[in-house]
Amino acid sequence: MISLLNTYLEPEVAHDWLFGVNAQLGHRSPLDVLREGRLSEVIAAIESERSGAFA
DSSP, X not given: OHHHHHTTSOHHHHHHXXXXXXXXXXSBOHHHHHHTTOHHHHXXXXXXXXXXXXX
Protein backbone atom coordinates (compact mmCIF):
# COMPACT_ATOMS: atom_id res chain seq x y z
CA MET A 1 0.00 0.00 0.00
CA ILE A 2 2.84 2.42 0.77
CA SER A 3 4.35 1.62 -2.60
CA LEU A 4 1.02 2.51 -4.21
CA LEU A 5 0.98 5.86 -2.43
CA ASN A 6 4.60 6.51 -3.32
CA THR A 7 3.84 6.17 -7.04
CA TYR A 8 2.26 9.61 -6.99
CA LEU A 9 2.98 11.21 -3.60
CA GLU A 10 6.20 12.28 -1.95
CA PRO A 11 6.99 10.17 1.16
CA GLU A 12 6.13 13.00 3.56
CA VAL A 13 2.79 13.59 1.84
CA ALA A 14 2.02 9.85 1.84
CA HIS A 15 2.66 9.81 5.60
CA ASP A 16 0.32 12.77 6.11
CA TRP A 17 -2.32 11.09 3.94
CA LEU A 18 -2.22 7.91 6.05
CA PHE A 19 -2.64 9.81 9.31
CA GLY A 20 -4.97 12.56 8.09
CA VAL A 21 -8.75 12.64 7.99
CA ASN A 22 -10.19 11.37 4.71
CA ALA A 23 -13.73 12.30 3.65
CA GLN A 24 -14.07 9.21 1.46
CA LEU A 25 -13.38 7.04 4.50
CA GLY A 26 -16.10 8.62 6.60
CA HIS A 27 -13.84 11.39 7.90
CA ARG A 28 -11.51 8.87 9.49
CA SER A 29 -7.83 8.40 8.87
CA PRO A 30 -6.77 5.66 6.47
CA LEU A 31 -4.67 4.22 9.28
CA ASP A 32 -7.73 3.88 11.54
CA VAL A 33 -9.65 2.16 8.74
CA LEU A 34 -6.71 -0.20 8.17
CA ARG A 35 -6.68 -1.07 11.87
CA GLU A 36 -10.25 -2.27 11.41
CA GLY A 37 -9.10 -4.61 8.65
CA ARG A 38 -10.77 -2.66 5.86
CA LEU A 39 -7.84 -2.66 3.43
CA SER A 40 -10.01 -2.65 0.30
CA GLU A 41 -11.64 0.64 1.34
CA VAL A 42 -8.26 2.28 1.84
CA ILE A 43 -7.01 1.02 -1.52
CA ALA A 44 -10.17 2.38 -3.16
CA ALA A 45 -9.53 5.76 -1.49
CA ILE A 46 -5.94 5.72 -2.77
CA GLU A 47 -7.12 4.94 -6.29
CA SER A 48 -9.74 7.69 -6.15
CA GLU A 49 -7.18 10.17 -4.85
CA ARG A 50 -4.68 9.20 -7.53
CA SER A 51 -7.23 9.54 -10.33
CA GLY A 52 -8.57 12.81 -8.97
CA ALA A 53 -12.07 11.36 -8.69
CA PHE A 54 -12.53 12.52 -5.11
CA ALA A 55 -10.66 15.82 -5.31
